[in-house]
Amino acid sequence: MATRAKTASAANDSADADAGTAQDAEAIEQNIERLRGDIAALAQSITQYGAGKTGEVKMRASKAGRDLAKTSQETLDGLSEELSGLEEAISTRVREKPLQSLGIAAGVGFLIAAIWSSRR
Known part of the structure; x- marks a missing residue:
């Protein structure tokens, strides 16, 4: 009789263990489903955040x-004004002293020709 009680007890323990395992498996599946939902929500949040940052970066770049x-x-305008002033100053100087200007131009030409020929 004690053997039957032990066998019955073991069978009950086995059935309880199977029921517990089934409950544990169901709990795990529920946790997995909850995690999937959380991951989907996180992915959506990241997408929205990225879209917001993209707009912000585009605005800054623009x-x-x-x-x-x-x-x-503004820099180009300033340089153009300065160049116009230099052009006018050079024209005035050439009109005031044409022979000196011609001599300077000839000297610069000679130097450029000497440098050019020494490179060859």
């Missing part, structure tokens, strides 16, 4: 481009 264009145009 502003930087406009600033660069404005600065470049």
